[in-house]
Amino acid sequence: MKHLSQMAFAQRRATLLLTLASVLIGAAIIGQSYYFVAIVERMFLDQESFQEVVPLLFGLLAVLAGRALFTWLHGRTGVSMAAYAKSEFRKRIIHKFSKNPVQASLEGQSGRKVSVLMDSVDEVDGYFSQYIPQMISTAVVPLMILVVVFTHHISSGIIMLITAPFIPFFMAIVGVMTKKKSEEQMEKMSAFSGRFLDTLQGLTTLKLFGRSKKQRDTIEESSLGFRDATMDVLKVAFTSSLMLEFISMLSIGIIALEIAIRLVVYESIPFFSAFFILVLAPEFYLTLKEFGSAFHAGRGSSGAAKQLVEELEREDQSMEWGQKAIEGSQPPALELDGVTFAYKKGQTFQLQELHAVMPANADVAIVGRSGSGKSTLLNLIAGLMKPDEGTVRINGLPLNEYAEREWFDRVSYISQHPYVFAGTIEDNIAIGGRGAHTREEVERAAEKAGIAELVESLEYGYDTPVGEAGRGLSGGEKQRLAIARAFLKRPSVILFDEPTTGLDLKTEQILQSSIEELSKTSTVITVAHRLHTIRNADQILFLEDGKLVGQGTHEELLQTTEAYRRMVHVQQGGDSA
Numbered sequence: 001m002k003h004l005s006q007m008a009f010a011q012r013r014a015t016l017l018l019t020l021a022s023v024l025i026g027a028a029i030i031g032q033s034y035y036f037v038a039i040v041e042r043m044f045l046d047q048e049s050f051q052e053v054v055p056l057l058f059g060l061l062a063v064l065a066g067r068a069l070f071t072w073l074h075g076r077t078g079v080s081m082a083a084y085a086k087s088e089f090r091k092r093i094i095h096k097f098s099k100n101p102v103q104a105s106l107e108g109q110s111g112r113k114v115s116v117l118m119d120s121v122d123e124v125d126g127y128f129s130q131y132i133p134q135m136i137s138t139a140v141v142p143l144m145i146l147v148v149v150f151t152h153h154i155s156s157g158i159i160m161l162i163t164a165p166f167i168p169f170f171m172a173i174v175g176v177m178t179k180k181k182s183e184e185q186m187e188k189m190s191a192f193s194g195r196f197l198d199t200l201q202g203l204t205t206l207k208l209f210g211r212s213k214k215q216r217d218t219i220e221e222s223s224l225g226f227r228d229a230t231m232d233v234l235k236v237a238f239t240s241s242l243m244l245e246f247i248s249m250l251s252i253g254i255i256a257l258e259i260a261i262r263l264v265v266y267e268s269i270p271f272f273s274a275f276f277i278l279v280l281a282p283e284f285y286l287t288l289k290e291f292g293s294a295f296h297a298g299r300g301s302s303g304a305a306k307q308l309v310e311e312l313e314r315e316d317q318s319m320e321w322g323q324k325a326i327e328g329s330q331p332p333a334l335e336l337d338g339v340t341f342a343y344k345k346g347q348t349f350q351l352q353e354l355h356a357v358m359p360a361n362a363d364v365a366i367v368g369r370s371g372s373g374k375s376t377l378l379n380l381i382a383g384l385m386k387p388d389e390g391t392v393r394i395n396g397l398p399l400n401e402y403a404e405r406e407w408f409d410r411v412s413y414i415s416q417h418p419y420v421f422a423g424t425i426e427d428n429i430a431i432g433g434r435g436a437h438t439r440e441e442v443e444r445a446a447e448k449a450g451i452a453e454l455v456e457s458l459e460y461g462y463d464t465p466v467g468e469a470g471r472g473l474s475g476g477e478k479q480r481l482a483i484a485r486a487f488l489k490r491p492s493v494i495l496f497d498e499p500t501t502g503l504d505l506k507t508e509q510i511l512q513s514s515i516e517e518l519s520k521t522s523t524v525i526t527v528a529h530r531l532h533t534i535r536n537a538d539q540i541l542f543l544e545d546g547k548l549v550g551q552g553t554h555e556e557l558l559q560t561t562e563a564y565r566r567m568v569h570v571q572q573g574g575d576s577a
């Protein structure tokens, strides 16, 4: 919340405008009451003619118009404040995610993440358009009313001063109570929908085994649970608004009673003051109550905002890049020098002090069980994240001394789930390249990646839209698309995360021969699952739980590393099965 309020008050002009509008609204409320009371007094007590009070009527009209105008101004400022804050948030998100060009083409996850973040920006709206403006007017308007009341009748002022804090106090209590209740309700809701879905999906099986009656009972039970939870939340919500109304009515009642006693019994207060205070009192409590609902809106959005801010600040596992150029166009040599990395401090998984030397043009395979850190290591080599300790070296120099562009112009990263953005197939291949490309070049790259046949069979060929709104692509097709990007780019380093799940034989052969062709002119690092890739590698890095437990060729590792032998054995068993 702190971060957000800083963002709000950084908008000096808007804050000032809100304060000004609040003062004007306060003045209009007081003026409105004043004219109203004055008219009543002059017409009914002083028995003045209608003509005499006409100027007062115009005054009242002007003040009413003013109040409407200032309220509009106040609301509009809040809305524009929210619009500004939202566009700031969006800019920061785009900036963050566009800083790293390869990240964008990496995994669909980043694309989905950006769109989720973009959407959640809208939830911040309530904070700026309601909470902040209401907070400012709550700080100003009741205070102005209080001052006016005090100047007319001290004891009414004192009553207001004493009763006012009860409203926010009750709001806070109710807020805390409903929060817990509505969380419970959300839980019950998801439990209910989960169970419902499970049952639907398993309906045939259940019928077959004659168990549908029992399931019906479970569903009934959990839907009743959900109903009760909802009713509980509503109960609390209704009780709370009742309480708030009750408090403000009671307070107004006390003020009225006190004034009435002064007016009728002691005759120690003029009619004008008494009536004036009585008209002002409800306005006083109304502003306080309005703050309550704005407070809830604000709290809802501050949750969304907190997530956003966290996401934006989580930024820096990414690299700071230098200026150097990579010499020559030859495939570079790579080296891991004590590379250590954890996603979060204290997380059990950690890559620990990896050392390895990968000569220029080598074919390196990273091997290990699922979760041993293979993809993580590939991300580190790609320069998508920076090691906590140690360095990745390229041709002997730390990776982060090179210029970002230099490096990313030379790398192709074919991840397990290459990102396909909304656009045509041609666009999606061309993004891999380093500049503008002709249709012929794109077609040749597609040909080499073994995707041309498929593309040409489509009605719109290379102009077929894919990605979010377009045609879906299978995992194998996406990887071939990524390889076509690589053929267009002709990288000197290839990072390839082999698919774990079985592709069809043809796709697998295409992937394999494409990578072999690309590897002639590049250093290749493959997260390998297939025995073929593993056997052919010049060097294997064998990972277990983030540690490098074996290093060498296939034959060497079979000799030296027991765990490796076992893994290969299992895999061979799996292959022949």
Ligand code: ADP
Pocket (backbone or CB within 6 Å): 343, 344, 349, 368, 369, 370, 371, 372, 373, 374, 375, 376, 377
């Ligand atoms: P592999 O590719 O060998 O299957 P990964 O490198 O993907 O393994 O993951 C290694 C470990 O790091 C796993 O325990 C995984 O849960 C964890 N991990 C992977 N990505 C993240 C992430 N973005 N944040 C936190 N933990 C992660």
Ligand code: MG
Pocket (backbone or CB within 6 Å): 374, 375, 376, 497
């Ligand atoms: Mg992996």
